[in-house]
Amino acid sequence: MNDVEPLKLTERKKAAGQQEHRDDAQLARLIAEGDRAAAGELIERYQAPVRSFLLKLSGNADVADDIAQETFVRVLKYAKRYDPQFKMITWLLTIARRLWLNHLRRKDNQTHNTSYEQMSEKASGPDMTLQREDQLEHTRKLLSDAMTHLTEPQRTALVLFHQQELPVGEVAKVMKMPEGTVKSHLHRARAALRKILQPNVEVIES
Numbered sequence: 001m002n003d004v005e006p007l008k009l010t011e012r013k014k015a016a017g018q019q020e021h022r023d024d025a026q027l028a029r030l031i032a033e034g035d036r037a038a039a040g041e042l043i044e045r046y047q048a049p050v051r052s053f054l055l056k057l058s059g060n061a062d063v064a065d066d067i068a069q070e071t072f073v074r075v076l077k078y079a080k081r082y083d084p085q086f087k088m089i090t091w092l093l094t095i096a097r098r099l100w101l102n103h104l105r106r107k108d109n110q111t112h113n114t115s116y117e118q119m120s121e122k123a124s125g126p127d128m129t130l131q132r133e134d135q136l137e138h139t140r141k142l143l144s145d146a147m148t149h150l151t152e153p154q155r156t157a158l159v160l161f162h163q164q165e166l167p168v169g170e171v172a173k174v175m176k177m178p179e180g181t182v183k184s185h186l187h188r189a190r191a192a193l194r195k196i197l198q199p200n201v202e203v204i205e206s
Contacts, residue, residue, distance in 0.1 A: 024088035
């Protein structure tokens with residue numbers, strides 16, 4: 001992972017600030033030519049959504065960080081393979097999901113019903129009452145537990161569509177399946193969540 005680690009955060013921010021108007025195709029071409037500034041800009045631009053995506057899938061910050069870093073190692077190494085007809089975020093999330101699935105396979109028969117309490121960023125402000133904070137935490141816990149009951153394709157489709165806000169067509173590209181199959185996963189995921197959360201609907205909506 002040495003391709004990513006030498007790019008310090010300050011260097012990435014500086015690179016992004018200097019070349020903020022370069023598009024993804026330009027960045028990929030420059031990275032393939034060994035341009036460190038372009039590599040820094042790409043990481044700065046997409047690090048947050050890639051990590052967020054993996055955190056939603058894994059529920060584990062360390063796992064999300066490791067796979068996100070490996071994702072960018074792959075992207076920097078194979079930048080010349082980037083096809084401009086696809087969005088860069090689609091390519092990144094495709095690689096990230098593949099690495100996530102590899103991670104699951106390595107665990108073999110181990111369950112991955114990890115707690116998803118880390119999925120949501122805490123949004124409580126300094127003036128929020130303790131009661132409200134407890135209520136939000138309880139809601140996050142309910143949603144986190146419910147997500148563990150979804151299949152991997154259902155969970156991935158839900159995260160890509162709702163959290164990453166990708167259209168169904170882009171979700172299909174990331175998951176490498178027909179749009180109709182993606183819609184089916186989304187429908188089943190929502191139905192499953194409604195069924196699981198129904199007894200607690202008043203808590204969630206309050």
